[in-house]
Amino acid sequence: MNSNGAxxxxxxxxxxxxxxxxxxxxxxxxxxxxxxxLGRSQVLHAVRxxxxxxxRGAVVALVGESGSGKxxxxxxxxxxxxxxxxxxxxxxxxxxxxxxxxxxxxKSEVQLVFQDPFSSLNPVHTxxxxxxxxxxxxxxxxxxxxxxxxxxxxxxxxxLIPAGQFTGKYPHELSGGQRQRVSFARALAAKPSxxxxxxxxxxxxxxxxxxxxxxLDDLRQRFRLALLYITHDIASARxxxxxxxxxxxxxxxxxxxxxxxxxxxAHPYTQLLVASAPDPDNLxxxxxxxxxxxxxxxxxxxxxxxxxxxxxxxTATYQPAAANLADRGCPFSPRCPFxxxxxxxxxxxxxxxxxxRAAACWHLDIxxxxxLAGEQRGGG
Amino acid sequence: xxPDAPVLDIKDFSVVYRTPGGDVRAVNEVxxxxxxxEVVGLAGESGSGKxxxxxxxxxxxxAPALITGGSVTYQGQRAxxxxxxxxxxxxxxxxxxxxxxxxxxxxxxxxLNPVLNVRDQITDVIxxxxxxxxxxxxxxxxxxxxxxxxxRSRLRSYPHELSGGMRQRVMIAMALATDPEVVIMDEPTTALDVVVQRDILAQIxxxxxxxxxxxxxxxxxxxxxxxxxxxxxxxxxxxxxxxxxAxxxxxxxAHPYTRGLLNSFPSLHGARxxxxxxPGTPPDLRYPPPGCPFLPRCGYGTDACRTVDMSxxxxxxxxxxxxxxxxxxxxxxxxxxxxxxxxxxxxTRA
Numbered sequence: 001m002n003s004n005g006a007x008x009x010x011x012x013x014x015x016x017x018x019x020x021x022x023x024x025x026x027x028x029x030x031x032x033x034x035x036x037x038l039g040r041s042q043v044l045h046a047v048r049x050x051x052x053x054x055x056r057g058a059v060v061a062l063v064g065e066s067g068s069g070k071x072x073x074x075x076x077x078x079x080x081x082x083x084x085x086x087x088x089x090x091x092x093x094x095x096x097x098x099x100x101x102x103x104x105x106x107k108s109e110v111q112l113v114f115q116d117p118f119s120s121l122n123p124v125h126t127x128x129x130x131x132x133x134x135x136x137x138x139x140x141x142x143x144x145x146x147x148x149x150x151x152x153x154x155x156x157x158x159x160l161i162p163a164g165q166f167t168g169k170y171p172h173e174l175s176g177g178q179r180q181r182v183s184f185a186r187a188l189a190a191k192p193s194x195x196x197x198x199x200x201x202x203x204x205x206x207x208x209x210x211x212x213x214x215x216l217d218d219l220r221q222r223f224r225l226a227l228l229y230i231t232h233d234i235a236s237a238r239x240x241x242x243x244x245x246x247x248x249x250x251x252x253x254x255x256x257x258x259x260x261x262x263x264x265x266a267h268p269y270t271q272l273l274v275a276s277a278p279d280p281d282n283l284x285x286x287x288x289x290x291x292x293x294x295x296x297x298x299x300x301x302x303x304x305x306x307x308x309x310x311x312x313x314x315t316a317t318y319q320p321a322a323a324n325l326a327d328r329g330c331p332f333s334p335r336c337p338f339x340x341x342x343x344x345x346x347x348x349x350x351x352x353x354x355x356x357r358a359a360a361c362w363h364l365d366i367x368x369x370x371x372l373a374g375e376q377r378g379g380g
Numbered sequence: 381x382x383p384d385a386p387v388l389d390i391k392d393f394s395v396v397y398r399t400p401g402g403d404v405r406a407v408n409e410v411x412x413x414x415x416x417x418e419v420v421g422l423a424g425e426s427g428s429g430k431x432x433x434x435x436x437x438x439x440x441x442x443a444p445a446l447i448t449g450g451s452v453t454y455q456g457q458r459a460x461x462x463x464x465x466x467x468x469x470x471x472x473x474x475x476x477x478x479x480x481x482x483x484x485x486x487x488x489x490x491x492l493n494p495v496l497n498v499r500d501q502i503t504d505v506i507x508x509x510x511x512x513x514x515x516x517x518x519x520x521x522x523x524x525x526x527x528x529x530x531x532r533s534r535l536r537s538y539p540h541e542l543s544g545g546m547r548q549r550v551m552i553a554m555a556l557a558t559d560p561e562v563v564i565m566d567e568p569t570t571a572l573d574v575v576v577q578r579d580i581l582a583q584i585x586x587x588x589x590x591x592x593x594x595x596x597x598x599x600x601x602x603x604x605x606x607x608x609x610x611x612x613x614x615x616x617x618x619x620x621x622x623x624x625x626a627x628x629x630x631x632x633x634a635h636p637y638t639r640g641l642l643n644s645f646p647s648l649h650g651a652r653x654x655x656x657x658x659p660g661t662p663p664d665l666r667y668p669p670p671g672c673p674f675l676p677r678c679g680y681g682t683d684a685c686r687t688v689d690m691s692x693x694x695x696x697x698x699x700x701x702x703x704x705x706x707x708x709x710x711x712x713x714x715x716x717x718x719x720x721x722x723x724x725x726x727x728t729r730a
Contacts, residue, residue, distance in 0.1 A: 206645055207657060239655065280630055280647065
């Protein structure tokens with residue numbers, strides 16, 4: 001709806017999404033921006049100029065810390081928040097889910113699954129109630145028998161078997177994993193083409209997570225869902241996603257194919273994120289690895305290895321991204337070990353690094369020389 | 381680590397929750413020792429009894445929870461001799477708690493008092509457990525914030541003005557206010573971002589090296605413990621399944637449940653592995669299955685498992701003399717069973 005910044009959009013879309021190979025384009029986010037007013041004069045820029053695309057049958061992961069704006073992106077795409085500027089396109093056509101009827105139509109295409117299955121299901125209603133409503137609303141089924149068989153089919157799709165045993169249950173009678181399955185079933189009831197999963201497994205036990213993720217993966221294949229997987233766990237994004245978008249302070253700072261990005265992160269923030277993930281192979285003492293004095297020797301290269309120990313900013317007085325933002329310049333510059341005056345003055349745009357990767361950083365040459373070198377070697 | 385007597389020695393410890401539907405056996409004959417300066421990790425899923433164990437050790441649980449057996453012996457350097465925690469009266473308990481054994485709770489937002497500022501919360505603790513003048517207590521509060529890397533200007537902040545990471549640091553500062561010898565940490569970083577989590581863990585390790593307390597670190601995240609802990613105890617359905625040094629757990633896991641957990645989390649570093657997860661759900665502890673509680677989810681299970689004695693035995697083939705497992709059938713060298721068919725079938729049933 002607004003057309004300014006078209007040049008920038010074009011540039012960031014020069015990158016070919018690693019998810020595009022899976023299937024046709026389903027949903028596009030174009031320069032999404034969302035400001036929240038805080039009091040009289042303050043504005044929180046929750047989402048700033050975020051563009052990406054979701055493809056049928058593909059998983060795009062949106063990774064970031066809490067407060068980075070990743071859930072706001074999901075809420076914008078689901079039509080639950082109004083855009084400050086930017087555009088959402090479904091199958092190529094712009095949508096504006098701000099009117100009631102348009103919102104309902106939007107919901108039957110785009111469904112959202114929340115993090116917390118304990119609060120996203122109504123405790124006074126049975127599983128049947130949770131599933132019958134969307135079946136009636138979105139599929140227009142009327143007869144009792146039709147609705148009942150559809151509910152049973154949904155439960156079987158999320159492997160709550162035998163379905164009859166679950167329809168009469170209340171949320172408190174189900175385990176966390178089972179509840180999240182009901183949430184999936186409820187989302188599928190609308191027969192959506194796009195599923196936005198906001199931290200779908202982070203409230204679940206480790207031993208259950210994998211099962212739920214593989215269920216999600218199975219549903220993606222079976223219904224050719226375009227899946228946006230929002231998570232703070234970049235390791236699960238490595239295994240689960242085709243493309244990974246890394247968000248920091250409302251902006252996408254890096255994007256690329258999942259394996260490549262997690263193994264050779266280019267942006268200093270992604271490097272910090274990767275280095276912070278628990279590393280079981282780093283037994284004992286590994287927790288000190290951030291301090292320059294004790295960081296392991298970095299082999300033959302002068303730079304720290306890309307898969308591990310990024311030099312780091314002093315985060316002893318760490319504050320959440322939103323509170324620690326520079327007024328101008330790169331939002332990560334206050335924490336970035338590579339930051340210089342330019343970073344503090346000018347915000348870098350998300351520019352292609354290789355045909356499939358992009359990063360927003362002025363200093364990729366020193367932060368990730370091997371990624372740039374890889375581009376020259378394997379540029380074709 | 382030291383050959384001396386452990387600071388905290390938990391023996392045959394059992395806790396049940398009395399419910400109208402029968403006793404829930406939340407902690408079942410657990411044996412665990414914590415030595416001075418050691419980090420022992422307690423790993424388990426929600427409902428495995430790990431938090432119940434920690435709180436019951438400090439006798440923080442009320443009815444319907446009931447300690448049904450075992451002993452907990454505390455022996456600090458300040459204490460004259462070993463103390464049986466389960467026999468203490470309420471006055472002595474007050475002296476033990478926080479002064480000797482402190483707890484960092486999981487949810488700092490709920491554990492901090494929202495209407496008191498940081499200074500008042502910390503000085504409250506100090507006044508309750510130490511003889512100190514107001515002035516000294518204020519100094520101490522300020523230096524505690526230094527210790528955990530929060531600027532002193534934050535003393536007057538209220539919990540809602542702090543980020544999640546800062547709140548958790550305040551909780552740690554409060555736990556350390558009385559210089560305890562044992563600090564129990566119940567999922568202290570679970571609600572935090574990885575970067576902040578890493579910072580706080582590194583800080584905990586530093587503080588431990590500096591102050592010499594022992595840590596019982598409770599978490600569901602085994603990958604974290606592998607890096608952090610000296611020894612790891614894996615808990616399932618109220619019982620310990622395996623106890624060993626972190627490196628042993630990582631490289632020579634014996635118990636099928638430990639193996640399953642190790643196969644459940646995607647790793648960011650190293651080559652991509654085949655992940656399997658653990659099909660099924662934990663048993664209802666009101667009606668625990670006979671024998672091994674993990675049997676319904678176990679790929680190695682046989683009929684013998686229904687009658688097995690679940691007490692921990694040393695793994696004979698292990699170099700680690702303290703490597704204990706509850707499963708007498710599966711040893712570190714036992715090859716993995718053929719999983720695909722069996723686990724797929726169980727998954728659909730679950």
